[in-house]
Amino acid sequence: MSHSTVPRTHTEAEPKENPPAAHGGATGATGKRPAGKLGLRVRLRRDRVLLLMTLPAVLLVLLFNYVPILGNVVAFQEYDPYISDNGVVSILHSPWVGLENFQRIFEDSAFWNAVQNTLVLFFLQLILYFPIPILLALLINSVVRPRVRAISQAILYLPHFFSWVLVIAVFQQLFGGAGLLSQILRDHGYDGLSLMTDPETFKFLITAQSVWKDAGWGIIVFLAALASVSPDLYEAAAMDGANRWRRMWHVTLPALRPVIALLLVLRVGDALTVGFEQILLQRDAVGPGASEVLDTFVWWNGVRNQDFGYAAAAGLVKGVISLGLVLIANKVAHLMGEQGVYKK
């Protein structure tokens, strides 16, 4: 691969020496030239291996992330899946109905119910879930014994790697109609109860499951931020007479602020996604009244009822609002002086 001796721009940042001209012959002379001035063909020849390496991933992303965007046209159709096994053929032969699907959505009380459930769950998780990793991280960070720290971290991270199926199965064994809680209650002469099928408490159940599964994993980002705080700051604060709590308030929390802001932005941007797999798995047990969220609404109408145009329209509404939310959340982060997800 002698072509690759044409250096990439990194050598211009540290202009030490050209690669020996002996190797690859003529290329040595071009050594310090910025990449922009190299001919496209030269660069293509030089970087073709790198480009080939990215090709499989790029193709997969184009095929499974970009191509389906076009499929959203079924939102403007009365899509008939029985025309052909091939979706493209079906799309070409399905009648166009303009905005009819969207009209139907906005008149559908089931849709508004899903919107309401989604928003309630989002706020519930923001209040009950979001602070827990921060508090846990402060706690773990204050543990100085290395062994205790490592073991408790290992335990706290563990449920993150469990599947939703497993997490819900575990909750079922604890809080289901035949679960441990019911069992204990019955042993003491009370009626058993099934939290897994109770629409009243369902949203709290969902939040509890999320906390059990992911709150431990959530501390990792905060721990990293805490580890990067210079110990000198704590020492200086202590010299100035700050006690433990004041050091936490004036040193630790400011160090966490950018991370908290970033995660908050990400969460708000993702507000309409509140645990699709988790809720879908329990939708039958609790009923759609309490459990239907936007994602499961799309699934129900599309996959179950085969009303693809309608479901795609609902998905498109959600997708467009979500994109808007991400961009707004970033804007707010920038205004607050934080970095947000992408740089300005």
Add this chain to the structure above:
Amino acid sequence: MTAVIDKPARPPGRWAAPPRPVWEEAPSRTGLAGKGLVLFLACLAILFPLWIVVVTSLSTRKAIDEAGGLVMIPTDITFVAYQELLSGGQVTRAALVSIGVTLVGTLFSMTVSVLCAYGLSRSGSLGHRWILMVLLATMFFSAGLIPTYLLVQSLGLTDSYLALILPSAISVFNILVLRGFFMGISQELIDSARIDGAGDVRILRQIVLPLSRAVVAVITLFYAVGYWSAWFNASLYLNDQDMLPLQNVMIQLVQKQEAPVGLGQAIKTGELSGLAVQMAVMVMALLPVAVLSPFVQKHFKKGMLTGAVKG
């Protein structure tokens, strides 16, 4: 709270607290006890349910009946539930499917991701900014469930294991983490290899990968856990019950309280506890993850941080 300062004057035991810096006040007993209690309860909340699941899966029918359901204290240990489940039949097949999909999928995902991450990690290379933008943009939108479903169907992937691998094969986030790590590798090292005549493939294989074992381990775990835990694509694209992976079989068993095919009789006649069978399947699903993830744990922080959000 306390800052951790590494000043090991004498190497302390791994259970002992490292020496406290002079400016720090001694921790109060109540404070220590309170912290210990909270931490203990948090760990207990995670381990206790798992303990019950494991113990019940190992209990005889008699022990389960005596406990009135879930068993907290092991009395009568038996492996009969596992023997029945693993002696061929629905669950054995599902476990093999899950193992197969996880191995093949992880290998595929890692190959594609590592190649792409390296391909994008050499600054100044042709078009890498554009490609990066194409990848990054996908983190802001999703095409939606229905169009993706129609696409997979149109590609003829229905009732094929490829439907469990291809649509979710790469995570842009994972590629960015790998790329961030690769970019941190000393440029001089790579330049000198290049001068010695090594091409990009060789540099990746012999220099970059050996230096990136930590992050490669973390990302491999992420992908493997993803494949192992997945059930949704299987529920969408596989119509053949015999092709379903372990997670989907677990849904039928635990949530719908169906006995595994072939074992219904043994459960009805009372040789086998239906509950123990459920629990055994849950243990089979959690065991690989619980065993592997702690080994990779020490690399998590590094893996999560480097390059997660780097243009």
